[in-house]
Amino acid sequence: MHYYQHHIGDFIKATARLSDEQSMAYLRLIWMYYDRERPLPDDIEALAFQLGSDEKTVKLILVSYFTLEDGCWHHTRCDAEIKEYKQVIHKRSNAGRASAQRRSNTGSASVEQVLNEPATDVELTNNHKPITNNHIKEKKQRGSRFDLVDMPDEWLDFCKQERQDIDPRKTFDAFRDYWIAQPGSKGVKADWMATWRNWVRSTRVSPNTQQAKNDRKSQLIYGSWERKDDFIDMGDANAIPLPLR
Secondary structure: OOOOOOOHHHHHHHOOOOOHHHHHHHHHHHHHHHHHOOOEEOOHHHHHHHHOOOHHHHHHHHHHHOEEEOOEEEOHHHHHHHHHHHHHHHHHHHHHHHHHHHHHHHHOOOOOOOOOOOOOOOOOOOOOOOOOOOOOOOOOOOOEEOOOOOOOHHHHHHHHHHOOOOOHHHHHHHHHHHHHOOOHHHHEEOOHHHHHHHHHHHOOOOOOOHHHHHHHHHHHHHOOOOOHHHEOOOOOOOOOOOEOO
């Protein structure tokens, strides 16, 4: 045990009546106790020699602050600190072994065998796959930011087939400018083709385009009739056409 909590207030209070030499002897006995992690032997002469002190001082400190039990000098505070220290070391050791065992089980591909099962002479073939502890998880596809400069042919074909009422080039430019301007994760997509398809489907035609104006004009003239052929051509462009029905 190379470290312990030295409570200065408690030590000063307990050694207030001691001289400097006696205080140092007491302190060195405590250090020896913690370093060995066990009670001190009942050999005052040897202890005095190891401390560099006299036997009278060492015996006085032992009698005053220690208890003689089973041929050893015990210290209540030291015993409690050492017990707690050993418990912490034991827990850390168990946690370390458990962690190493988990890493070993994950990294190895050992065959699981049933205990006490008789051995067999049958060799494994390519059709017999051993059971392992590996659990391979599919990695999620990572997204990326938009970096296309020109519209791919596949994108152009989809736009023409899906939305004949919009300009593919202008739609792509708007799509590109929008996603490049998005900050952080908002501008990251896993499937840009799917994002393009959704963009094309949800694109609205501006009400100020010529095509939109023509559609509104036809709606006002023909109402809910589905075909212009259902109206009589009077030969006058300014006349209101009459329905055949």
